[in-house]
Amino acid sequence: KAGVTQTPRYLIKTRGQQVTLSCSPISGHRSVSWYQQTPGQGLQFLFEYFSETQRNKGNFPGRFSGRQFSNSRSEMNVSTLELGDSALYLCASSLGYGTGLNYGYTFGSGTRLTVV
């Protein structure tokens, strides 16, 4: 059974550019969540999607957006990149939303974004 696939693994962008990250969840998982991880802030929740609908959103500026497709694959986009956006971006999939979270997350390998 394939795990959670995130692409690309590494990315270097310049300030002001935009970036799109992709996540394919485990087959059958309909919930996809995105997290930003930095050494100083730990795991910070970005947003969660279930059945193509954004269910929850963290406290990030509007430059961070996402979407989910009918096959449960998800993308997140960051526009007008800032140096502080340099981080490991993790995607996590789960069987469901709400009580489905009792199963816990399975994380992808992450995309390490460096903004220069």
Added chain:
Amino acid sequence: QKEVEQNSGPLSVPEGAIASLNCTYSDRGSQSFFWYRQYSGKSPELIMSIYSNGDKEDGRFTAQLNKASQYVSLLIRDSQPSDSATYLCAVNPPDGQNFVFGPGTRLSVLP
């Protein structure tokens, strides 16, 4: 504001000892609790889940939950150098909101 707190460490234990990792949470209605292990440069990996008060054992790992005290712990028996990692506590609030992660405790098992 939902919060999950952990000692950041590092927690250093000798090989073969018991490592004890602690986590407290603020949302009294939380029902599901998870421990993740994250090796340096890798993504978090789920190692234990616990839903009821008491202990849950899985190999060398034991999770303990006390909802009255809003406290979750992870014990690692016979600690090995390969257990050296950051351990993240995650709590699932009762209102269907996303997981809340603690900052993690860095464990170092010394040979």
